[in-house]
Amino acid sequence: MATQKAMVGGRRREAMGYGLPKTYEDLRAVLASGAMRLPKRLRQVATFLAQHPSEMAVGTVSSIAEKSGVKPSTLVRFAQTLGYSGFSDLQGIFKQYVTGSWPEQRERLSPPDHAATSKDPNFHLVLGLANASMQSLARVAETIDLAGFAAVVKALAEAEVIYLIGSKRAFPVTTYLSLALAQLGITNILIDNVGSTAFAQIGCTTPRDAVLAISFSPYNSITPELAAAAAERGTPVVSITDSVLSPLVSLSAAWIEVIESEFGGFRSIAATIAVGMAVVLAVAKNNRPSRN
Known part of the structure; x- marks a missing residue:
């Protein structure tokens, strides 16, 4: 069944004028080209994966579905729409991309020494928001076009x-x-x-x-x-x-x-x-x- 769906996806890709994306950059190019006319839920998946490649690389189908706000079956359907046999094939692209290149994979900013011992909930909020800002800034420094x-x-x-x-x-x-x-x-x-x-x-x-x-x-x-x-x-x-x-x-x-x-x-x-x-x-x- 998965093979049949992949074949259908392949014919769909050929009809729309693009091949099976082999890299994260290829996938972004396909999504940006407008060649794919995705329904609302699949477009929601596409937006999430474009913004969170590290989550796509290390997450499970269930965790990614929860964070992107769709059902796990929607992730599988998205992968097959692109022509992959299943979600794991699509995820492989992201694993390849983030290895040694995506800031969050190696930056996981070390908290100050007193962070581990602090029990103040307000400090947890300050540190969490500060880390989110630092991760955003680190990403810009590495990926700015x-x-x-x-x-x-x-x-x-x-x-x-x-x-x-x-x-x-x-x-x-x-x-x-x-x-x-x-x-x-x-x-x-x-x-x-x-x-x-x-x-x-x-x-x-x-x-x-x-x-x-x-x-x-x-x-x-x-x-x-x-x-x-x-x-x-x-x-x-x-x-x-x-x-x-x-x-x-x-x-x-x-x-x-x-x-x-x-x-x-x-x-x-x-x-x-x-x-x-x-x-x-x-x-x-x-x-x-x-x-x-």
């Missing part, structure tokens, strides 16, 4: 006005970046949606401007819609997001991937702020004359 970063900076540096879009968890990031840009004399507008005016605000963009959009999975904010509205007006869009499956990717002339670790059900924004501020400083360094 410098070509994508440079392309984002170029688009923003050439803009007359920079529009910043980010809601929910991304809003504190765009607010801080807007402040930093203003302090550097760079004209920008924060799309804050006060009074439900976000679409009216984005309606002021022109092809001479640029939009920096920031959004994280599950992408259930209005940010992708606002970015699409700007793109329809011919305004260049660049983005910071956390997966090749983000709806911002297809809308963006360039994008930067930032994946945040979590603790206690809450994801850090430390790495996103670090990358965002690096973008701001690079734009200032490339400096356009102030247009204020």
